[in-house]
Amino acid sequence: MALLQGVLERLGVVVFERTDQGDFRLCSRPPRWLNVLTRQVGAAELASGETISLDTLCDVFPVVDSFMHDAAAVWAQNDSFDSGLRSGLWTDIDENANEYNLEARAMRLDGAAVLLIENLSDTFSDRHQVYQKARDIALINEKLVSELNYRQRKLQSEIVRHLACESTVNELPEAVERNTSAVLVCLPDGHVEVYNKALIDIYEMKVEDQIVRASLLDKWISEAEQNYPEIHRVLRSGAYWEGEFKTKGSRNEDKWIRLSIGPVKDSEGSIAHYVCVANDLTDYQRSSEDWHRVAEYDFNTHLPNRRQFWKHISSAFEANAGAEEMVGLLYIDIDYFKRINDDFGQMAGDFLLSTIASRISRNIKYRDFVAHLGGDEFAIVLRFLDSEEVTANLSDRLLNSISEPLSLDGHPISVTASIGCAVERIKDTDPRSLLRKADLAMYAAKELGRSQARMYSKAMEDHLPMRRQREHELSEAIERQQFVLEFQPQVAIRSEKGGNKCRGNVFRVEALIRWMHPDKGMIAPSGFIAIAEESGSIVHIGKWVLSEACEQGVRMMREGVDLNMAVNISPKQLRHPDFYNCLTTVLESSGFPPERLELEITESNFLKEMEAMIALLGRIRERGIMIALDDFGSGFSSLNYLKRLPVNCIKIDRSFVRDLPNDIESKAITTSVIHLAHQLDMEVIAEGVETRQQMDFLKKQQVDYIQGFYFHRPMSADKILALMREDS
Amino acid sequence: MTMPRISKKVCMVGPFAVGKTSLVRRFVESIFSDKYHTTIGVKISKKVIDLDEAQMQLMLWDIEGVDVFTDLRPSYLRGAAGVMIAVDGTRPATFKQIDRLIELVNQQLPDVPKVLLVNKFDLKSEWKLEEQALEEYASRGIPVFRTSAKTGEAVEEAFETLAKSIV
Ligand SMILES: Nc1nc2c(ncn2[C@@H]2O[C@H](COP(=O)(O)OP(=O)(O)OP(=O)(O)O)[C@@H](O)[C@H]2O)c(=O)[nH]1
Ligand SMILES: [Mg+2]
Numbered sequence: 041m042a043l044l045q046g047v048l049e050r051l052g053v054v055v056f057e058r059t060d061q062g063d064f065r066l067c068s069r070p071p072r073w074l075n076v077l078t079r080q081v082g083a084a085e086l087a088s089g090e091t092i093s094l095d096t097l098c099d100v101f102p103v104v105d106s107f108m109h110d111a112a113a114v115w116a117q118n119d120s121f122d123s124g125l126r127s128g129l130w131t132d133i134d135e136n137a138n139e140y141n142l143e144a145r146a147m148r149l150d151g152a153a154v155l156l157i158e159n160l161s162d163t164f165s166d167r168h169q170v171y172q173k174a175r176d177i178a179l180i181n182e183k184l185v186s187e188l189n190y191r192q193r194k195l196q197s198e199i200v201r202h203l204a205c206e207s208t209v210n211e212l213p214e215a216v217e218r219n220t221s222a223v224l225v226c227l228p229d230g231h232v233e234v235y236n237k238a239l240i241d242i243y244e245m246k247v248e249d250q251i252v253r254a255s256l257l258d259k260w261i262s263e264a265e266q267n268y269p270e271i272h273r274v275l276r277s278g279a280y281w282e283g284e285f286k287t288k289g290s291r292n293e294d295k296w297i298r299l300s301i302g303p304v305k306d307s308e309g310s311i312a313h314y315v316c317v318a319n320d321l322t323d324y325q326r327s328s329e330d331w332h333r334v335a336e337y338d339f340n341t342h343l344p345n346r347r348q349f350w351k352h353i354s355s356a357f358e359a360n361a362g363a364e365e366m367v368g369l370l371y372i373d374i375d376y377f378k379r380i381n382d383d384f385g386q387m388a389g390d391f392l393l394s395t396i397a398s399r400i401s402r403n404i405k406y407r408d409f410v411a412h413l414g415g416d417e418f419a420i421v422l423r424f425l426d427s428e429e430v431t432a433n434l435s436d437r438l439l440n441s442i443s444e445p446l447s448l449d450g451h452p453i454s455v456t457a458s459i460g461c462a463v464e465r466i467k468d469t470d471p472r473s474l475l476r477k478a479d480l481a482m483y484a485a486k487e488l489g490r491s492q493a494r495m496y497s498k499a500m501e502d503h504l505p506m507r508r509q510r511e512h513e514l515s516e517a518i519e520r521q522q523f524v525l526e527f528q529p530q531v532a533i534r535s536e537k538g539g540n541k542c543r544g545n546v547f548r549v550e551a552l553i554r555w556m557h558p559d560k561g562m563i564a565p566s567g568f569i570a571i572a573e574e575s576g577s578i579v580h581i582g583k584w585v586l587s588e589a590c591e592q593g594v595r596m597m598r599e600g601v602d603l604n605m606a607v608n609i610s611p612k613q614l615r616h617p618d619f620y621n622c623l624t625t626v627l628e629s630s631g632f633p634p635e636r637l638e639l640e641i642t643e644s645n646f647l648k649e650m651e652a653m654i655a656l657l658g659r660i661r662e663r664g665i666m667i668a669l670d671d672f673g674s675g676f677s678s679l680n681y682l683k684r685l686p687v688n689c690i691k692i693d694r695s696f697v698r699d700l701p702n703d704i705e706s707k708a709i710t711t712s713v714i715h716l717a718h719q720l721d722m723e724v725i726a727e728g729v730e731t732r733q734q735m736d737f738l739k740k741q742q743v744d745y746i747q748g749f750y751f752h753r754p755m756s757a758d759k760i761l762a763l764m765r766e767d768s
Numbered sequence: 769m770t771m772p773r774i775s776k777k778v779c780m781v782g783p784f785a786v787g788k789t790s791l792v793r794r795f796v797e798s799i800f801s802d803k804y805h806t807t808i809g810v811k812i813s814k815k816v817i818d819l820d821e822a823q824m825q826l827m828l829w830d831i832e833g834v835d836v837f838t839d840l841r842p843s844y845l846r847g848a849a850g851v852m853i854a855v856d857g858t859r860p861a862t863f864k865q866i867d868r869l870i871e872l873v874n875q876q877l878p879d880v881p882k883v884l885l886v887n888k889f890d891l892k893s894e895w896k897l898e899e900q901a902l903e904e905y906a907s908r909g910i911p912v913f914r915t916s917a918k919t920g921e922a923v924e925e926a927f928e929t930l931a932k933s934i935v
Contacts, residue, residue: 106846129809
């Protein structure tokens with residue numbers, strides 16, 4: 041027994057047993073520090089076997105007070121073999137400024153409720169050293185990363201601004217030339233246009249020729265691809281990319297760089313240059329353990345970063361090579377994150393990411409692994425799956441929790457995410473292809489309208505090359521005259537208007553684009569508008585639609601139809617600086633009366649651009665042109681903005697109409713939108729009306745116009761003329 | 769005549785290296801050191817302050833910084849009568865954690881008074897914060913102090929404000 045007491049004392053452990061009365065009996069020999077600390081609060085010294093009240097114990101050790109609640113839960117349980125619950129470390133100081141590093145532990149042993157107080161001062165300094173070093177480095181790194189980010193982004197935008205006013209680039213502004221970050225501006229095919237001295241320094245190239253021949257863009261992309269398989273997709277879509285990766289120097293040595301690639305588009309919306317900014321991080325890399333630990337977490341979200349993600353998933357695959365085990369990967373990408381960054385600033389963007397990171401983390405189980413891959417992308421690795429369903433359930437939870445409202449700079453906003461899932465057996469795949477598949481599935485989710493999860497399927501593989509092909513074909517479709525317009529009547533149903541006509545015999549139609557594809561036949565807008573939006577060709581196509589609609593409108597009017605023409609304007613088109621001029625030109629050259637033109641714009645997130653938008657729409661309205669708000673209710677807009685936008689008309693999104701009249705929510709929304717619009721003196725169009733029941737409901741709610749198969753499908757201009765004649 | 773004395777627990781939380789320990793030392797011992805000595809676990813100090821009617825003994829819990837290795841341990845907060853959330857005005861990364869910390873604190877201690885300390889005010893020229901965002905916390909009932917543990921600026925004031933809102 042004495043031996044045991046000695047061992048406990050040497051280990052710095054004090055053992056108390058809780059009595060039935062709730063006091064604590066000291067079962068071990070009291071070490072000196074225990075009595076120093078008891079005396080300090082004016083309590084009596086303790087001898088082995090004596091009891092101390094809970095109150096006094098808490099006076100001596102305030103942490104025990106806070107810990108008691110959790111400890112009681114442990115003591116309430118039956119015996120368990122685990123090592124109990126720890127309070128967390130605390131430091132006590134005696135009057136001679138000696139520090140004691142203590143920790144309490146509650147456990148149940150042989151039916152007894154046991155409280156240990158452990159003196160960890162001996163090992164404390166080792167532990168402290170590790171944390172100290174790691175935090176010192178983390179601090180430096182945090183500063184470095186935020187400084188680099190700031191520098192890199194500032195430089196990017198400086199160069200982009202420069203490119204915007206120069207048609208050819210063979211010279212960089214002086215400041216860029218002298219910048220310590222390496223800069224390379226090239227054409228989309230990698231052809232070098234211009235670079236600065238810092239770039240030569242990184243790769244220690246001597247002659248200009250070497251830089252040109254090195255085709256750095258290709259080199260970087262293929263080096264980065266090892267860690268960022270999605271880089272091709274990101275760049276192709278015209279988005280900004282940044283990341284850190286290993287690159288080979290001129291002597292084949294490894295270097296670590298941080299690179300950002302920003303595409304610059306021409307007035308047509310096609311990518312004209314890539315601006316690449318690189319910083320050499322090799323010197324900052326430390327070989328110590330701490331560095332690696334620190335460097336494996338994202339500083340903003342505190343989640344493991346891409347580096348650790350690879351380490352984790354690779355080691356899981358290595359340790360279980362050939363196993364039947366199913367592994368799932370969820371690839372999460374925040375929808376329209378860039379817009380939020382642009383609208384609210386990068387700080388707000390970072391805040392949003394860390395909020396989302398904690399929402400994601402809260403939804404996963406302890407053995408799952410979540411990482412922040414960079415930018416607005418997260419990944420979750422799920423081990424030991426027994427079915428794909430698990431990933432589907434998790435995706436649903438994540439979609440819900442990510443979209444919960446939050447406040448950004450005082451604006452209530454809600455964001456959505458697109459999730460791609462891939463599930464495979466370890467023996468059938470490798471980490472890289474699993475990630476690629478999940479990424480592809482995520483991309484499919486984006487294509488299908490975002491805010492949803494998709495499971496990878498083989499069919500998605502064909503989709504990507506097809507898409508590239510589509511992009512190319514689209515860019516040529518105007519020249520090859522493959523687009524045609526159809527017109528769908530919007531039938532007035534409020535009694536005083538009546539029939540296909542309204543307001544003194546005016547006939548309302550919406551112009552709808554169709555793509556007559558040489559092989560695929562007719563393609564509806566849903567099959568190409570998203571691609572055109574992303575590639576930028578939408579600006580071109582939209583211009584064609586506007587002028588074609590006006591020309592055909594003039595023709596129909598000459599045939600005696602008094603019509604009102606609605607034309608869709610995409611957000612990109614509307615934001616284009618040249619939009620207003622283009623509108624003027626089209627109206628002038630076609631001779632179409634402005635007061636008969638209605639622009640259907642979507643209510644996609646105006647927020648920060650609100651003022652500019654209101655001003656632009658105001659100018660358009662001044663010319664007599666009408667404005668309708670399309671897809672109302674589907675975006676994240678709110679009724680607040682509605683009041684301020686100079687619009688004449690609202691189109692209720694078809695997703696609400698579809699569920700009428702049975703779905704209570706759709707009913708409530710349609711009804712209130714119609715009433716509100718009328719109060720604001722706006723008209724309401726319901727689109728996608730297909731059934732009598734939908735029509736009846738909407739009519740009862742006094743909707744102004746109905747558009748949909750229930751009355752008319754879209755048709756050619758000639759058919760419209762025929763219909764009109766029939767009608768009169 | 770001895771004044772009645774009440775004892776209250778106050779927790780100091782925040783990201784690592786924002787100056788929590790320095791703030792407590794400045795308040796309790798009126799000293800400051802430039803050296804960074806990270807806190808592990810929690811360190812408790814006491815200080816008696818005079819309020820109008822009574823004396824209050826503050827038990828100041830200087831809790832280890834939140835970083836990738838450690839998150840705020842909820843049990844440290846139990847029983848606290850007030851919470852100080854400290855961030856570093858020169859490090860935007862710390863600023864972004866305020867909301868999460870408030871949320872964590874509120875889960876454990878709904879309704880306890882809180883104050884926000886944006887520390888290192890002596891390095892004001894390096895501050896990267898949006899003042900407007902700070903005002904928002906004030907309007908939500910969390911007084912904001914721009915403190916400096918180094919010069920002592922606003923430190924006493926912050927502790928006293930919190931103590932007064934506790935009684
Ligand atoms: N210039 C300046 N430096 C400060 C101030 N307050 C703290 N520091 C310095 O910031 C570093 C961190 O201070 P600490 O008080 O240890 O920070 P902490 O929040 O307790 O850190 P952890 O315990 O690791 O969470 C030290 O180098 C301090 O000297 C301040 O007001 N001004
Ligand atoms: Mg500290």
